[in-house]
Amino acid sequence: MxxxxxxxxxxxxxxxxxxxxxxxxxxxxxxxxxxxxxxxxxxxxxxxxxxxxxxxxxxxxxxxxxxxxxxxxxxxxxxxxxxxxxxxxxxxxxxxxxxxxxxxxxxxxxxxxxxxxxxxxxxxxxxxxxxxxTVLGHVGFTAWTGLVTVGAVRAGETVFVSGAAGGVGGCATQFARARGARVIGSAGSPEKVALLTRELGADAAFDHHTGDATELLRAAAPDGVDLAFDNVGGAQLEAAIEALRFRGRAVLCGAASQYGREQVRGPANYLRMIYQELTLRGFTVTAHEESRAAFEAEVGGWVRAGRVRxxxxxxxxxxxxxxxxxxxxxxxxxxxxxxxxxxxx
The missing domain is CATH 3.90.180.10 (Medium-chain alcohol dehydrogenases, catalytic domain)
Incomplete structure (x- = not known):
């Protein structure tokens, strides 16, 4: 000292x-x-x-x-x-x-x-x-838990990450890519969109301020998505529900667009969850401490190999x-x- x-x-x-x-x-x-x-x-x-x-x-x-x-x-x-x-x-x-x-x-x-x-x-x-x-800490553990433990991400799947240039979202984007998934991210500026595709490994990304979130996601993933990792809620959660394939999964990590609101906006297209047999699951990382050693082993290896930052x-x-x-x-x-x-x- x-x-x-x-x-x-x-x-x-x-x-x-x-x-x-x-x-x-x-x-x-x-x-x-x-x-x-x-x-x-x-x-x-x-x-x-x-x-x-x-x-x-x-x-x-x-x-x-x-x-x-x-x-x-x-x-x-x-x-x-x-x-x-x-x-x-x-x-x-x-x-x-x-x-x-x-x-x-x-x-x-x-x-x-x-x-x-x-x-x-x-x-x-x-x-x-x-x-x-970040990648080795609380937000990294949160992203890994949502993707791996809760979302059961698999190689070859298409994953949508909302708020993909944020703390948890940036980790989720990199981790999904490292697991062999195709990744689509949303962000709030052209600079963040460029970061996602040029540096974090996203296959496609869009600025959610430039149009309707459902249409933007449909253009980026015309064949739909298998897994959505939601950090934002609101219109972007609705877009994810609309894009999910039959028996697709959505992991609900956060709702940045709804914090501080007296009336929280829920998804208007919830009926699609029924006829598409979708699974939406919220989680808190504090309930998954038993997975920390597996997280540290896998993500630590990615960090040492230069695959995530x-x-x-x-x-x-x-x-x-x-x-x-x-x-x-x-x-x-x-x-x-x-x-x-x-x-x-």
């Missing part, structure tokens, strides 16, 4: 519930945090190094408890998966100076339960920590958290939104 003067700890809190304009930077505030006591039994003190932001957290702002955490009210400190450096420890498996990943509060320095963290390999590169929050937007400094979260929901970022913190402790 650095011997430079310590930076005082800070935290990001929910400042207010969103108004009609939705989540903005003013929804959160960064403020000083209490200096933590030395770690007690089963605890470690951690310095935040990389913080991953998740769009799904928006659903819990002023909302219900979910499998991913409790509903959030003003004054609450959210939690996200992060890479941390151990500053002090009461657990020999996490010695000071080592790195770990786990779900922690939005705080630059503080105490957490040691059993909430997983040590990073001792030889893990310190210059590529973002990968442990980390897709993220990095913003530097903890003060960036409020604007970064608003930008994530507004679609201003590509891949996972990651905050880098390099403060001394």
């Amino acid at each position: 650095s011997t430079a003067p310590h930076e005082p700890p800070r935290e990001a809190r929910l400042a207010a519930l969103p108004g009609p304009e939705g989540v903005t930077a003013a929804t959160f505030t960064v403020r000083p945090a209490p200096e933590p006591a030395p770690p007690g039994p089963g605890e470690v003190l951690v310095a935040l190094r990389r913080l991953g932001l998740n769009a799904g957290l928006a659903h819990r702002i002023g909302g219900p408890d979910t499998a991913y955490g409790p509903g959030l009210r003003p004054g609450d400190v959210p939690e996200s998966d992060a890479v941390v450096e151990i500053a002090a420890s009461a657990d020999p498996a996490l010695p000071p100076g080592s790195f770990a990943v786990g779900k922690v509060p939005w705080r630059t320095y503080g105490a957490v339960r040691a059993d909430a963290l997983r040590p990073l390999p001792a030889d893990a590169p310190r210059t590529g920590l973002e990968a442990f929050l 980390s897709l993220h937007t990095r913003l530097d400094g903890f003060e960036a958290v409020p604007d970064a979260f608003a930008g994530l929901l507004a679609g201003r970022h590509t891949g996972r939104t990651v905050i880098a913190v390099e403060e001394s402790r």
